[in-house]
Amino acid sequence: MELKDCLHKGLIKKTRKDMDLAHSLVEMANIKETAVTKAVIDEVTVSAYVSLAYDALREVLEALCITQGYKVLSHVCIGELLKDIFDDFDYEEFDRLRWIRNSINYYGEKVEFKQGMEIIQKTLAMKKKIITHYFKKKY
Amino acid sequence: MDNPTREINVREYARLARISPATASKNLHSFAKEGILKKRQERMLILYKANLDHDFYQDVKVFYNIRKIKDSGLLEALNSFYLKPTVVLFGSASFGLDIETSDFDILIVSERTQDFPDKVKFEHKIKRPLQLFIVKGIKEVRNEKLRNNIVNGTVIQGKIQWS
Numbered sequence: 001m002e003l004k005d006c007l008h009k010g011l012i013k014k015t016r017k018d019m020d021l022a023h024s025l026v027e028m029a030n031i032k033e034t035a036v037t038k039a040v041i042d043e044v045t046v047s048a049y050v051s052l053a054y055d056a057l058r059e060v061l062e063a064l065c066i067t068q069g070y071k072v073l074s075h076v077c078i079g080e081l082l083k084d085i086f087d088d089f090d091y092e093e094f095d096r097l098r099w100i101r102n103s104i105n106y107y108g109e110k111v112e113f114k115q116g117m118e119i120i121q122k123t124l125a126m127k128k129k130i131i132t133h134y135f136k137k138k139y
Numbered sequence: 140m141d142n143p144t145r146e147i148n149v150r151e152y153a154r155l156a157r158i159s160p161a162t163a164s165k166n167l168h169s170f171a172k173e174g175i176l177k178k179r180q181e182r183m184l185i186l187y188k189a190n191l192d193h194d195f196y197q198d199v200k201v202f203y204n205i206r207k208i209k210d211s212g213l214l215e216a217l218n219s220f221y222l223k224p225t226v227v228l229f230g231s232a233s234f235g236l237d238i239e240t241s242d243f244d245i246l247i248v249s250e251r252t253q254d255f256p257d258k259v260k261f262e263h264k265i266k267r268p269l270q271l272f273i274v275k276g277i278k279e280v281r282n283e284k285l286r287n288n289i290v291n292g293t294v295i296q297g298k299i300q301w302s
């Protein structure tokens with residue numbers, strides 16, 4: 001789906017730049033990250049934690065969209081919008097993580113333990129990079 | 140496209156393309172005139188084959204190779220096993236210079252580095268040997284020549300990242 005389709009379908013809505021909401025979303029994302037990093041992850045649970053780590057990342061990206069004055073209702077459209085706003089946004093990496101999360105959540109795919117742990121690390125590293133790179137406020 | 144070094148005559152081409160010999164002759168003559176095909180006469184027969192050096196042929200061949208990988212279901216199978224890895228076609232197939240016996244050289248970048256279990260199945264489907272290089276990152280490729288080949292290849296999915 002392209003950005004124009006996201007706008008046309010109403011999946012991206014113009015809204016006010018709500019910094020308090022953005023702040024709350026980042027805080028919630030950090031709580032989810034803590035839940036992942038403190039968990040004892042094994043072969044059985046790793047897929048669920050990959051999905052949770054992705055949620056933490058997506059919430060930070062949603063917060064970023066809100067700081068730009070957009071409410072985005074679709075994961076694909078988050079990527080499309082941020083790619084359009086920020087030239088240096090790593091769209092491919094985010095889109096891959098979204099694809100993996102969808103495979104887990106919607107198609108019941110299971111991630112191998114070692115790969116899952118590396119994906120979690122990559123996801124949380126991207127979240128950290130987004131916060132340090134794009135947010136003025138330090139979290 | 141699958142047999143670029145093979146020579147073909149008008150009647151054979153007409154039969155394969157299911158067109159009349161007159162149309163086949165006209166088409167082949169026109170491609171040869173543009174330089175996309177090479178033409179030679181042997182006794183009474185005029186034989187044509189791909190001109191591997193021609194720019195247009197190479198462009199179409201690259202497109203054909205990429206479509207072949209995608210249409211075979213290889214990309215989907217790689218996605219399922221390696222979780223949407225970066226996939227790069229490199230070497231002769233990425234320049235449209237491959238012939239019948241050439242490998243398809245493919246780089247796969249993923250956290251998972253196990254051998255692809257369905258390799259043989261797809262080699263039969265694509266009718267080419269597959270050389271799969273599976274790494275966690277491009278930096279893992281120590282051989283400089285190989286690394287240069289990869290960065291000059293065609294990214295089919297994802298992106299190559301140095302860092």
